[in-house]
Amino acid sequence: MLLVVNIKENSPTVEEALANFELELENAKLQNAKILKVIHGYGSSGVGGAILRKLKQTLPHLKRTNQIKDYFSGATFDIANPKVLALAKKVPDLLYDEDISHQNIGVTFIVLDN
Numbered sequence: 001m002l003l004v005v006n007i008k009e010n011s012p013t014v015e016e017a018l019a020n021f022e023l024e025l026e027n028a029k030l031q032n033a034k035i036l037k038v039i040h041g042y043g044s045s046g047v048g049g050a051i052l053r054k055l056k057q058t059l060p061h062l063k064r065t066n067q068i069k070d071y072f073s074g075a076t077f078d079i080a081n082p083k084v085l086a087l088a089k090k091v092p093d094l095l096y097d098e099d100i101s102h103q104n105i106g107v108t109f110i111v112l113d114n
Contacts, residue, residue, distance in 0.1 A: 002093035003033040008041040008051055017051045018058065025068075025110070034091045034113050037099070042106040055108060074099050074107035087111065 005024040007017040021038060028036040040051045062068045070083075077084055078101045088094040099107050 001031065001033045002035045002037060002091055002097065003028045003031065004037045004039065006039040008039060008049075012051075014050045014054050018054055021055065021058075025062075028112060032113070034111070035087065035094065036110040036112060037097065038108045038110060040106060040108065052106075059108070059110070068110050068112060070111040072109045072111075074102070074104035074109065076103075077101070077107075077109050078103075 003024075005021070005028075007021045007024070012020065017040070021040075024038075025036060038055070040055055041049055042052060059068070059071045063070060072081075072084065077099065079085055079088060079095075080101070084094075084100070088100075094100055
């Protein structure tokens, strides 16, 4: 199952967005989701927003500590990627997601179980 969460909605602070992300991550695990798509936006600066930067700092730690299996930037989440194709075979909902193969840097796909 693919779940989607929007942590940029209502223009939160970085701290609020990350707190919401943590809650939604736990919720996704409780629902036995396989993939969590996080909409965080890209920011208006042209170099990535503060929420995106903080999430990029957080995800490697979550992976190292086995809290998530893996993660992909929307920019690289392409069906031509063998890892993404393997995920799509396990989670067919991915094939219908509007951001697959569209190089959307404003989203991140988090693998919770594979």
